[in-house]
Amino acid sequence: MNSNSTTSNQDISVTLPVRIGFAVIESFLKKKYTGTTISKTSSRGKTSNYFKILDLNLFESQTEPYNLQLRLKLQTLTLLFNNKDIEVSVLTDLRLDIETQKLYVEAYNINSSGDHWIASNILKSVLNTFIYKKILNTLSVDLMPILQEKIDLVNIKLASELTATKNLSIMGNVEKFTISHFEIKRDVIWIFIDTQGWGVITIEDLEV
Structure with missing residues (x-):
């Protein structure tokens, strides 16, 4: 049998x-929002400061x-509740849109602890608007450009034989990929990517 008549399939x-x-x-999130002042500008152009983010x-x-x-x-910044430290909990339902390959917040709920500031509808409105438009929007991520950048870096390394261990090297290319699903377990977000491409493992020495 002529082994040269059979073309090896490198697709994976x-x-x-x-x-x-x-x-x-x-x-x-800490780098982006710690120290940020939450404010509101009136129709007359006057800006009022309501909160400062100390930590998250x-x-x-x-x-x-x-x-x-x-x-x-x-930290509250209004005259009535000036310099009071409060804690706010934001519960979110983070999901993946398979068609757009984007993470998005399906629903959220805001709870607070301590003091009577929450009785103020203005304070609640300002805080709710900031959390929705800023923080939750940050959690809504288009994953494809991020993953594409990382996979491009992997492909650069795989373009030439990459030494995996002694006498063993890998060469290949990820040609296309899609995100199939994601899970949140034990303080880790797991994103599962279905990839297609080709790869070759080269054994350079049979000695163990």
Whole structure:
């Protein structure tokens, strides 16, 4: 039998799990929002400051149907509640839109603890608007450009033989990919990517 008459098939399809720890997302949110002043500008152009974000933390929600919990530590800046520290909990239901390949917030709920500031409809409205338009919008992410950038870097390394271990190298290319689903478990967001491409493993020495 002539082995040269058969062309080897190098095409592969693999589902790759990508993990993003809560610490990574929390660090990003801290850099973006810690120290931010939450304010409102009136129709006359006057700006009033209501809150300052002192800190924030991200957790896995224990309350169904939500899967994420964001805790905000705020300082009030109004004359009535000046310099009072309060804590606000934001429960969110983060989901994946398969068609657009984007994460989005399906629903959210805001709870507060301590003091009587929550009785003010103005304060509630200002805080709710900021959380919805800013923080929750940040959690709504188009994953494709981010993953494409990372996969391009992987393809650069795989373009030439990449040494995996002694006497073993890998060469290949991820040609296309789609996000199939995602899960949140133990403070980690798992994103599962269905990939198609080709790959070759080269054994350079048969000695163990």
